[in-house]
Amino acid sequence: MINIFTALHCEAKPVIEYFGLKRHQDINGFQFFSNGLINLLITGTGPINAAIGVTSLCSVHNPDSGDILVNIGICGTDNPDLKKGALILCNKIVDLSTYKTYYPDMLFKHSFIEGTVTTSPVPVINKCEGSKAESGIAVTDMEASGVFHSGALFFQPHQMFFFKIVSDYKTGEQLSQEKVSELVAVNAAPVFNWVTQIHNRLPDKQDIFSVEEKSLLKQTSEALKLTVSMQHQLNQVMLYHKVQYGSFTIELKQFLVENLKEPCKSKNEGKKYFEKLKKRFV
Amino acid sequence: MKSLKRDLYNRAFSHIYVERDIINHPNTVKILSRFPKSGIIEINHYKDVFSRSNQSFSMQKKSPSLILAKKNDNFLYKGAPVCQDFGNNHFYYTTLVMNCIYDCEYCFLQGMYSSANIVVFVNIEDYFEQVEKILQNHPVYLCLSYDTDLLALEQKLGFVQEWTSFAERHSGLTIEVRTKSSNFKAIENLKPSENVILAWTLSPETVQKSFEHNTPPLRQRITCIKKAIDKGFRVRICFDPIIYSKDWLSSFNELVDITFTRIPADRVIDVGLGVFRISRDYLKRMRKNRPDSAITQYPYEYDNGVYHYGRKLSDSIISSACGIISKYMPYEKIYIWKEAEG
Numbered sequence: 001m002i003n004i005f006t007a008l009h010c011e012a013k014p015v016i017e018y019f020g021l022k023r024h025q026d027i028n029g030f031q032f033f034s035n036g037l038i039n040l041l042i043t044g045t046g047p048i049n050a051a052i053g054v055t056s057l058c059s060v061h062n063p064d065s066g067d068i069l070v071n072i073g074i075c076g077t078d079n080p081d082l083k084k085g086a087l088i089l090c091n092k093i094v095d096l097s098t099y100k101t102y103y104p105d106m107l108f109k110h111s112f113i114e115g116t117v118t119t120s121p122v123p124v125i126n127k128c129e130g131s132k133a134e135s136g137i138a139v140t141d142m143e144a145s146g147v148f149h150s151g152a153l154f155f156q157p158h159q160m161f162f163f164k165i166v167s168d169y170k171t172g173e174q175l176s177q178e179k180v181s182e183l184v185a186v187n188a189a190p191v192f193n194w195v196t197q198i199h200n201r202l203p204d205k206q207d208i209f210s211v212e213e214k215s216l217l218k219q220t221s222e223a224l225k226l227t228v229s230m231q232h233q234l235n236q237v238m239l240y241h242k243v244q245y246g247s248f249t250i251e252l253k254q255f256l257v258e259n260l261k262e263p264c265k266s267k268n269e270g271k272k273y274f275e276k277l278k279k280r281f282v
Numbered sequence: 283m284k285s286l287k288r289d290l291y292n293r294a295f296s297h298i299y300v301e302r303d304i305i306n307h308p309n310t311v312k313i314l315s316r317f318p319k320s321g322i323i324e325i326n327h328y329k330d331v332f333s334r335s336n337q338s339f340s341m342q343k344k345s346p347s348l349i350l351a352k353k354n355d356n357f358l359y360k361g362a363p364v365c366q367d368f369g370n371n372h373f374y375y376t377t378l379v380m381n382c383i384y385d386c387e388y389c390f391l392q393g394m395y396s397s398a399n400i401v402v403f404v405n406i407e408d409y410f411e412q413v414e415k416i417l418q419n420h421p422v423y424l425c426l427s428y429d430t431d432l433l434a435l436e437q438k439l440g441f442v443q444e445w446t447s448f449a450e451r452h453s454g455l456t457i458e459v460r461t462k463s464s465n466f467k468a469i470e471n472l473k474p475s476e477n478v479i480l481a482w483t484l485s486p487e488t489v490q491k492s493f494e495h496n497t498p499p500l501r502q503r504i505t506c507i508k509k510a511i512d513k514g515f516r517v518r519i520c521f522d523p524i525i526y527s528k529d530w531l532s533s534f535n536e537l538v539d540i541t542f543t544r545i546p547a548d549r550v551i552d553v554g555l556g557v558f559r560i561s562r563d564y565l566k567r568m569r570k571n572r573p574d575s576a577i578t579q580y581p582y583e584y585d586n587g588v589y590h591y592g593r594k595l596s597d598s599i600i601s602s603a604c605g606i607i608s609k610y611m612p613y614e615k616i617y618i619w620k621e622a623e624g
């Protein structure tokens with residue numbers, strides 16, 4: 001699942017269109033769109049709204065290790081070299097109200113410009129202290145730190161991506177909603193092609209044992225009258241065997257047939273067979 | 283399962299985080315000059331990146347970043363009783379670098395640290411000062427490459443060179459650099475000296491291939507050892523950790539034979555020997571990081587906070603290994619790692 005967070009509807013619109021998302025029931029009052037594979041939630045502006053929005057969605061749709069978080073939206077900058085519409089992938093997020101810094105992992109190859117985003121709880125007009133202190137590419141927004149702060153409860157730092165699109169030079173210029181949508185629309189394909197590629201290859205969380213393996217382990221521990229701690233040992237022995245040799249089911253079934261035509265009568269008898277089993281499988 | 287292809291990842295050290303306070307330190311400048319294509323991100327403190335919560339050690343290992351930092355205290359640690367001290371009374375170790383460019387499945391670092399990024403403490407002069415203070419009281423045996431493989435990083439850091447010249451000026455100091463590197467170039471210009479020991483860890487070919495990812499093959503390590511000995515370096519060989527499998531004995535036999543037919547045993551100062559063992563907390567994390575490893579998932583026995591192969595098996599491995607090595611080395615030159623009592 002790719003979970004996308006934007007502050008405004010006009011930022012979300014091109015993404016909704018890009019993926020063909022449908023509006024679903026609001027989550028905690030936040031507008032929510034989805035197509036079953038991609039979720040999008042509109043958080044409203046400011047880091048607190050962003051944090052609550054992320055928590056709301058992720059509490060309902062609990063992400064796992066194969067899922068991704070994307071925060072995309074417009075930003076301001078002092079840097080005249082960054083053209084309107086320039087796309088920045090953030091490698092550092094500074095929260096202007098707490099001066100806390102957040103670092104998404106930068107593990108994946110890309111061709112975007114990287115930079116620092118400073119998140120302010122209020123719109124920043126003219127030179128802002130926080131962003132001035134940052135060297136290199138620096139932009140300002142109102143959500144990234146909130147998204148990261150909450151996102152970190154549900155995602156690992158390599159699963160979170162923050163894209164900011166330059167929309168103004170902090171002069172107080174008011175952008176129309178259409179203009180904002182246009183800036184995001186131009187960048188939707190490069191961002192989401194890249195993100196989808198990563199998502200397609202991120203390993204999902206897997207159960208260590210299949211349903212069949214689990215039931216065979218249960219059958220074995222019942223036949224051997226194993227205590228709870230011996231059941232843990234049995235699982236560990238079989239997990240080792242599986243990792244080392246690929247599987248254990250055929251061999252374990254064979255062991256049961258050869259040794260335990262009937263279940264053990266006592267725990268002591270079970271212990272004897274358990275020792276034999278360990279010798280065979282380790 | 284979806285699989286991640288290597289081409290998706292940035293190369294190692296594509297990103298370098300640098301603490302603001304040491305951005306102009308000569309070692310920072312030198313190290314950064316060796317990574318001209320890397321992106322640099324300024325940070326306040328290395329822990330802001332290194333100690334973030336909920337990181338994936340295994341994912342970061344695919345594209346580790348470098349973090350340049352300043353160490354402010356604890357420059358040296360007194361060796362714990364469980365450390366292999368090779369008969370030295372004043373055994374210390376130090377953390378110049380945290381984490382390693384290699385990726386051994388049995389490595390305790392993946393249980394110790396929450397991040398696979400590599401932290402380098404650039405203020406080497408503060409370590410030197412601390413060593414000099416201790417040297418005023420007694421000699422020091424210092425293990426340099428404890429939480430890393432320093433020699434493997436030598437061409438980027440140059441720390442082994444700095445420490446060997448420091449050792450040359452301080453006769454009471456003996457330094458040990460433990461490594462799996464086969465890069466002789468990194469040491470060919472160093473001056474061998476009495477108080478510098480290069481300690482190579484060797485494992486059977488099967489273990490190296492299956493479990494010591496990104497490390498040089500056994501034969502390359504042996505070639506490098508031979509060159510180091512020929513150049514006059516004092517060399518120790520460590521068969522530690524021995525990893526148990528059903529055929530460990532034959533692979534170990536082969537390893538020792540290959541080693542000592544290529545390397546004259548009488549020119550090796552001693553041999554270290556140990557069986558794999560790991561603390562409970564570390565193994566717990568290692569199993570989470572590496573659920574599909576036969577090393578992390580082995581059903582170890584547990585006592586006193588440590589997981590091991592069981593006394594009986596461990597003792598029999600050690601005694602067989604000792605017997606095999608003793609074909610080439612006298613027993614008094616074989617140092618065995620002993621588990622702490624209690």
Ligand code: SF4
Nearest residue numbers: 382384385386389430
């Ligand atoms: S070489 Fe040593 S420090 Fe490096 S990964 Fe292997 S065991 Fe760990």
